[in-house]
Amino acid sequence: MKIELITIGDELLLGFTIDTNAAHLARALADIGVQIERRTTVGDTAEEIGAAVREALDRTGAVITTGGLGPTSDDLTKASIATLFGRGMRFDEEHWAWMAERWRTRFQREIPEANRQQAMIPDGATKLRNNHGSAPGIWLEDERGRWVAMLPGVPREMRGMLADTLLPMLRERVTGDRVVRSRTLRTTGVPESLIAERVGAIDGGVGDVALAYLPNVDGVDLRVTVRGASSAEADRRLDGAVRRLRDAFPREIYGEGDADLAAVVLELCRARGLRLAVGESCTGGMLGARVTRIPGSSDVFVGGVIAYANEIKTSLLGVAADLIRAHGAVSEEVARAMASGARARTGAEIGVGITGIAGPDGGTPEKPVGTVWIAADVRGDARAALLHSWGDREEVRQRAAQAALNLVRRMLAGD
């Protein structure tokens, strides 16, 4: 099944909002073998909405829209598409009663009359239940089987309705058993060119799958994709490709799919009964923030020190002022002392130290912007590494946090 996606909203077109719904929909639909052929974004005008939906229906006969279902005069999706289908609009008493009840229990007040528009439904349409907001989704289909599914634009509502209602409907409609299926392996700390070289050397390659290299700030992801096979066949081919890649990169691959290196490291620590502490300079708390983003991190992560100023490195992490004077704050010696200080001051078994020059200023010929020392101390066994990072301030910091996590991972894995 091929469909087109139309995202509606002046906010999107003017660039005030980044369209995250489109990516979410594409991935969710690919999982059930539905491919988005084209995506269009139009503003909040009835003509533009009508034209874009008509053209898309002519091409594929199957369209999903997001946005324009709210209560204000900007919200024109339902009426525009009803007109296109030659349908009138009717007031849905049942939905109105449900909304009124929702306002009473949730906001302790009567629903404003202005919201009546949200209860207007095209004739002959099917409502799609919204468990996360007040606008119903709409399914409208003509006698030739051409259909439009209208979802809300608010990401939380859209995602909920997609999962609860639309995906199950579409799954039933997908004829045959042809799927598009992918798996992604995550690497960090290896340049793309080196990965490509080693992939090229795999005997027989990765088999009959498409392989894509997806570099990002945290590393390079390797995505293998099979299209147009049966579900079982796709899984078999993907399994084979994943096995070959894992054999070729036994140390570099830290996880699959959306795996977060912080979660991987927490799990490794947990399994060994080790607690983690940080001493952060240029990252300013970013590593701690990243680790504590993971629910349940508190049984491993105890905290640490943000030692942005040199005096704090000395007073709260115990880094000798002489050491900083002798080697500079951005040095292997100071990174090691920060890691060990984080351990000693918190009582954790593992301490991590990060000190570097994130830019845009502060670089010197010897230590240019992007120079970052990281260190980890696991029960007194310490290691350090020097990064020559690139990109803007935030990228340098993000790479430093990722590299520090990876250093801990490899030490715990015994690499």
Add this chain to the structure above:
Amino acid sequence: MKIELITIGDELLLGFTIDTNAAHLARALADIGVQIERRTTVGDTAEEIGAAVREALDRTGAVITTGGLGPTSDDLTKASIATLFGRGMRFDEEHWAWMAERWRTRFQREIPEANRQQAMIPDGATKLRNNHGSAPGIWLEDERGRWVAMLPGVPREMRGMLADTLLPMLRERVTGDRVVRSRTLRTTGVPESLIAERVGAIDGGVGDVALAYLPNVDGVDLRVTVRGASSAEADRRLDGAVRRLRDAFPREIYGEGDADLAAVVLELCRARGLRLAVGESCTGGMLGARVTRIPGSSDVFVGGVIAYANEIKTSLLGVAADLIRAHGAVSEEVARAMASGARARTGAEIGVGITGIAGPDGGTPEKPVGTVWIAADVRGDARAALLHSWGDREEVRQRAAQAALNLVRRMLAGD
């Protein structure tokens, strides 16, 4: 001038990459009075690219594309659009020589032959200089004045080429002086409904401008927009609207445009010669990371303690264990002690404390998920506030960091 935007790439269509180029282009073009009428995303197939560009040219005669200019077989943009214009492709010796030189100086090696494709140019096209990568952009125009500008898909290259080359070209082409112009005022800590109520009470409203409420995790932005006026007239009307809004929200508006509350607070501290330290529990370093994201923060921000575990609150921030036992870690008393402890332990004039329940677990009937206490101690003058936050773990944490910054801002402003 109305144009259409076509973003090209399987990655975008499959949802593996979120399309940030589209939003960036829309905002940059709006600044020079160019409006994007419609945006389309297609995959890496010659037919889809050709069809989408043809349809867009038929509608507006002016098209910008991003993506598909790289060296691999996926990169079909130039050839597809050349075919549409009835043009052949020629090998550009000059560009090839430039690329070869770039490889020699940058990578110390000869350029691979595979890259020849990047030096292929449609007949009669104008190259758009790329200062951030090796693919040139392309400007192709027919005898009727219809044009396509092809930009690279890599955001950094696209943004550079847009600013360096394409925007100046388009600025010259924009006929007349009709612009779309916006200004955005940022508020935090006030619910949208309360803002709407107070805007409604402004005598004469905000004048002849469109007003949009843009709620986000950090607060509610107020955007005023004028369309189709002259540049001077638009500025005059926007100035008036901004003045009225600032009068109505003298304390709630903390900045304009992309203003970051962390930068505002740093500036307030800097002007008063005050240094800032943090004591973070549930945010785990997020506030420190956010403050240090701002270049030059080191003259104000000294660092602090990530006190995720209660023992760290005691050992590194000096929060009495009895206090935690008596009131719980998430309490006004502990937040105040963390703020004061951050000051005392670092020697900074301002200390901030944050302690809360970010979820998804850990809530109780008395202190449900989303309960966060924040406190600030400015030279011994301390204030605390209780937040009842909502959303997921990351949103609760982000709101807590924002509210803590706002508390400092209001204390320094004497509110």
